[in-house]
Amino acid sequence: MADTEEETPLRPRRKGLTRRQRRSVSRGIQYAVFVAAVTAFGVTADWGRLQNQFAQVEIAERMFPEVITLALKNTVLYTVTGFGVGLALGMLIALMRLSSVGPYRWLAGIYIEIFRGLPALLIFIFIGVAVPLAFPGTEIIGGTYGKVALALGLVAAAYMAETIRAGIQAVPKGQMEAARSLGFSPGRAMVSIIIPQAFRIILPPLTNELVLLFKDSSLVLFLGVTLEERELSKYGRDLASQTANSTPILVAGLCYLLITIPLGFVVRRMEAKAQEAVR
Secondary structure, eight states, X not given: OTTTSOOOOOOOOOOOOOHHHHHHHHHHHHHHHHHHHHHHHHHHSOHHHHHHHHOOHHHHHHTTTHIIIIIIHHHHHHHHHHHHHHHXXXXXXXXXXXXXXXXXXXXXHHHHHHHHHSOHHHHHHIIIIIHHHHSTTOOOTTHHHHHHHHHHHHHHHHHHHHHHHHHHHHSOHHHHHHHXXXXXXXXXXXXXXXXXXXXXHHHHHHHHHHHHHHHHGGGGGGGOOOGGGOOHHHHHHHHXXXXXXXXXXXXXXXXXXXXXXXXXXXXXXXHHHHHHHHO
């Protein structure tokens, strides 16, 4: 009978951590590990030797203003000219990649695969050694500045071409159809309608490419430069050898950060605005 059956007692629920509590505990553990690692580094590091080797104020003071007026100026000049060459060449290769003519697509594909696969160092050596051997008596316009711009441009163009191609393909096809219905030729529609919209899409990755080129400009030392043509890395290494101290290298690194950190902030801002526009 139902009234004579013993009632089964309810099992007490296990009191476990909620999902939010588990996340808080996990976050606390990560912070604790980070603080422990920083503390261990701070306690065990020989700060006196580090300061003596990397933070000699007198050596750093002797680097100014030349580290800015010469080394940083040359680094920025190399980067900007290389970016300009890479952007122009990358645009051409991207359009070839999208062309309906087979040989254009094949040539563009071969270029992209080769120059994306080769280290930038080999490109600099090729420009500095192979080109003069292949074309005796021929000088690249601009001397060292022209060689660096060409080397950086060849490296950057392979990456920019794919970025530009993706940006063009991201523009809705209806834009081209609308332009054609208004009487635009395919070429004029591409230049006036499609490419401007594509650049608004790819502006963040292009700016990121500029940051990468800024660091790759340090490879200019393999071209053999004069004292007036030195960039930050070469300038820092030369002074480090002269002073038998690494302070010039640290100062050169900080000068790189003067450019890369603001550019990185600009990239993040542009990406945030792009996401807001999509929403």
